[in-house]
Amino acid sequence: MATVNQMLQGKGRQVYTVGPETTVLEALQLMADRDVGALVVVEGDDIAGIFSERDYARKIVLLGKSSRETPVSAIMTADVICVTPSQTADKCMAIMTDRRIRHLPVLDGDGHLTGIISIGDVVKAIIADQRVMINHLEDYIHG
Numbered sequence: 001m002a003t004v005n006q007m008l009q010g011k012g013r014q015v016y017t018v019g020p021e022t023t024v025l026e027a028l029q030l031m032a033d034r035d036v037g038a039l040v041v042v043e044g045d046d047i048a049g050i051f052s053e054r055d056y057a058r059k060i061v062l063l064g065k066s067s068r069e070t071p072v073s074a075i076m077t078a079d080v081i082c083v084t085p086s087q088t089a090d091k092c093m094a095i096m097t098d099r100r101i102r103h104l105p106v107l108d109g110d111g112h113l114t115g116i117i118s119i120g121d122v123v124k125a126i127i128a129d130q131r132v133m134i135n136h137l138e139d140y141i142h143g
Contacts, residue, residue: 002125004092004106004117005085013115015105017042018051020073024060027051027072038103040113041076047113049076050103082107085114089125092117 017040018027027039031053038052051072059075060067082105083092092104096119106115 002089002129003085004083004087004089004104004115007089007117007121007125008085008106008115011117011121015040015113015116017113018072019043020048020071020076022072023068024051024056024065024070024072024075025067028056028067037118038116039072040080040105040116041072042113045112047080047082047105048073049078050080050105051076052103054102077101080105083117084109089122089129092122093126096122 016030016034016036018030020041020043022041031037031039038050040047041049041051049072055075055077056067059065060070065075081095081099081101083095085106085108095104096102102119104117105113106117108114
């Protein structure tokens with residue numbers, strides 16, 4: 001089973017972050033420029049929250065707030081669920097499904113942010129694992 005560490009080795013460890021005072025519009029521009037669906041909100045070395053496209057859609061657009069004036073801290077998800085590099089894709093999928101989230105920041109053993117995985121990364125890893133299993137079973141049947 002693929003681990004978070006293996007997923008990060010394949011996709012890279014780049015994490016885009018913003019401060020809590022960053023405006024929603026600035027955060028959205030960064031997300032568009034980097035083609036990502038979420039940004040980790042940090043204060044110093046600490047994770048303060050996560051800001052996602054879903055936060056924008058539900059807490060700005062639907063409530064009629066201004067993207068130019070609202071800081072991400074006002075609408076970010078503050079209760080951030082994180083994973084470690086050793087956790088499996090299956091465990092990540094269970095967390096994401098249970099908590100209805102699409103992004104998981106990755107913390108090393110010292111609690112430092114070392115990456116982020118998305119639901120797409122997890123699905124890709126699970127499909128790759130299943131493909132390997134199918135190939136092994138086909139080899140066994142034909143072999």
